[in-house]
Amino acid sequence: MSARHAREWPIAPTRRAFLRLACGAAGLVAAPALVGCVAGSGAGSSAAWRQGNPFSLGVASGDPAPDGFVLWTRLAPDPLAADPTTPGGMSGGAVTLGYEIASDPTLRTIVQRGTAIAEPRFAYSTHLEVTGLAPGRPYWYRFTSGDAASRIGRAVTAPAPGAKLDRLRFAFASCSHYEYGYFSAYRHLTDENPDLVLFLGDYIYEFTSRRRPTLRQHSDGITATTLPTYRNRYAQYRTDPDLQRLHAEITALTTWDDHEVQNDYADQWSETFDPPEKFLLRRAAAYQAFYEHMPLRPSRSLPNGPAMRLYERFAFGDLVEFSMIDGRQYRSREACYRRPNLGGGHLESAASCPELIDPTRSMIGLAQEQWLFDGLARSPARWNVIAQDVLMAQLRETDREGTKGFWTDNWNGYPASRARLLQHIHDSKVANPVVIGGDIHSFWNNDLKLDFDDPASPTVATELVGTSITSPGVPYELFASFLPENPHVRFFESRKRGYVMVDLARDRMTARFQTISDVADPQATLSTLRSFTIEDGRAGALV
Ligand code: FE
Numbered sequence: 003m004s005a006r007h008a009r010e011w012p013i014a015p016t017r018r019a020f021l022r023l024a025c026g027a028a029g030l031v032a033a034p035a036l037v038g039c040v041a042g043s044g045a046g047s048s049a050a051w052r053q054g055n056p057f058s059l060g061v062a063s064g065d066p067a068p069d070g071f072v073l074w075t076r077l078a079p080d081p082l083a084a085d086p087t088t089p090g091g092m093s094g095g096a097v098t099l100g101y102e103i104a105s106d107p108t109l110r111t112i113v114q115r116g117t118a119i120a121e122p123r124f125a126y127s128t129h130l131e132v133t134g135l136a137p138g139r140p141y142w143y144r145f146t147s148g149d150a151a152s153r154i155g156r157a158v159t160a161p162a163p164g165a166k167l168d169r170l171r172f173a174f175a176s177c178s179h180y181e182y183g184y185f186s187a188y189r190h191l192t193d194e195n196p197d198l199v200l201f202l203g204d205y206i207y208e209f210t211s212r213r214r215p216t217l218r219q220h221s222d223g224i225t226a227t228t229l230p231t232y233r234n235r236y237a238q239y240r241t242d243p244d245l246q247r248l249h250a251e252i253t254a255l256t257t258w259d260d261h262e263v264q265n266d267y268a269d270q271w272s273e274t275f276d277p278p279e280k281f282l283l284r285r286a287a288a289y290q291a292f293y294e295h296m297p298l299r300p301s302r303s304l305p306n307g308p309a310m311r312l313y314e315r316f317a318f319g320d321l322v323e324f325s326m327i328d329g330r331q332y333r334s335r336e337a338c339y340r341r342p343n344l345g346g347g348h349l350e351s352a353a354s355c356p357e358l359i360d361p362t363r364s365m366i367g368l369a370q371e372q373w374l375f376d377g378l379a380r381s382p383a384r385w386n387v388i389a390q391d392v393l394m395a396q397l398r399e400t401d402r403e404g405t406k407g408f409w410t411d412n413w414n415g416y417p418a419s420r421a422r423l424l425q426h427i428h429d430s431k432v433a434n435p436v437v438i439g440g441d442i443h444s445f446w447n448n449d450l451k452l453d454f455d456d457p458a459s460p461t462v463a464t465e466l467v468g469t470s471i472t473s474p475g476v477p478y479e480l481f482a483s484f485l486p487e488n489p490h491v492r493f494f495e496s497r498k499r500g501y502v503m504v505d506l507a508r509d510r511m512t513a514r515f516q517t518i519s520d521v522a523d524p525q526a527t528l529s530t531l532r533s534f535t536i537e538d539g540r541a542g543a544l545v
């Protein structure tokens with residue numbers, strides 16, 4: 003359906019058209035796709051949607067707290083509308099939505115209802131910060147607008163602060179390029195029904211594959227660089243039924259990596275050597291589109307130009323604290339960033355590039371480092387998960403030309419920053435630190451050592467890296483050839499797509515590396531590649 007059609011009003015002056023006039027007179031302007039404004043709150047409103055399902059992008063929940071969570075939706079009766087002035091087929095003023103939250107899956111027992119605003123400046127998305135609920139339990143919810151209702155979503159609150167919690171199941175996922183396969187991994191992840199899902203970045207890809215035809219295609223066939231093109235990218239991914247159901251059923255914690263903006267960018271420095279002031283305009287558009295589509299708290303994450311606060315801590319009773327890290331916004335520039343083609347990740351060594359080991363450089367910015375250090379030192383939780391975007395363990399690499407070095411786009415490009423973090427974890431005796439990540443499209447289980455070059459050095463934390471949902475893996479034979487020089491790597495596999503499912507108990511963490519049979523098969527089946535156990539009080543997985 004075109005945006006133009008969505009602008010037409012009914013020809014006959016229906017009762018609903020009169021309602022619209024009445025509402026307009028009250029100062030509320032309805033979107034043209036919506037006949038009549040929402041009169042009153044909740045399901046009792048009486049306006050009608052002329053065409054299209056305004057809830058075509060589904061619903062999502064995130065950022066759980068002991069008394070609530072964030073509920074998300076975005077009105078988009080025409081989700082991939084080409085006209086940049088009508089995002090999702092919407093135009094006109096803000097729309098008031100109704101919402102209902104119930105203690106049962108069929109919404110029989112409503113515990114809260116009210117209204118939320120979908121504003122045009124945020125593409126008619128809404129981010130409802132719900133409070134006043136009971137801790138440590140599921141709720142069910144839906145949004146309504148006129149005669150339309152969203153699917154019913156499920157969301158969980160966190161346990162009361164410090165409450166004894168025996169178990170938590172969480173999944174983590176990254177790197178879901180739509181063009182490289184079906185989201186079967188997301189479907190199986192949902193079927194496993196974890197309490198939480200953590201998105202660790204490359205949730206969308208800004209670029210479109212040049213190698214055509216791919217299995218599925220980005221609708222616009224271009225690289226996203228502007229607000230309308232980033233918006234449509236998220237909208238297309240969210241129309242995928244597997245991803246949409248995941249968000250409807252599982253509460254999310256979210257961070258990003260590079261492809262939400264541009265490959266291998268760092269703060270204001272683009273891979274393509276754009277002038278920083280120009281690149282920051284692109285970053286602002288990308289961050290805003292991310293905000294518009296994720297269940298994030300406006301009180302923390304409302305974008306402000308190119309700036310958006312994403313990092314945050316989430317505690318689940320006395321069992322675990324998650325530190326969600328922003329690995330891109332505050333980064334120092336890639337080491338030895340130079341033309342013609344070294345704007346992004348590339349191999350360098352201290353000999354080729356003294357900047358690599360400059361102690362003033364940081365992976366996450368000195369302010370976020372301090373925030374993370376303070377939180378870890380104070381955390382009363384039994385397990386402390388640092389959830390971030392990229393590989394942390396040292397990885398000595400050799401490229402096909404025989405050049406030896408470290409990849410500059412992950413923590414290997416920021417070794418002083420990594421050393422500060424691991425030294426802090428060691429010195430402040432952080433309880434059971436586990437680092438999780440993605441980006442490298444392969445599974446890894448690594449010992450994070452105080453000194454990676456000394457095998458006798460203590461292991462201070464455990465690292466688990468999840469493979470991609472769909473994106474092609476790094477070359478297996480090449481990366482396997484690095485392993486003898488990296489003895490702290492306990493496991494590596496890049497030939498499988500999937501995610502990681504973690505069962506956390508007081509005395510152990512069990513991580514299953516879950517893989518799908520075939521990324522090209524929409525009905526792909528699931529199996530467990532390996533599972534690893536980390537025991538309370540002992541860094542490093544049992545293998
Ligand atoms: Fe990726």
Ligand code: CA
Pocket residue numbers: 204259260261441442
């Ligand atoms: Ca990445």
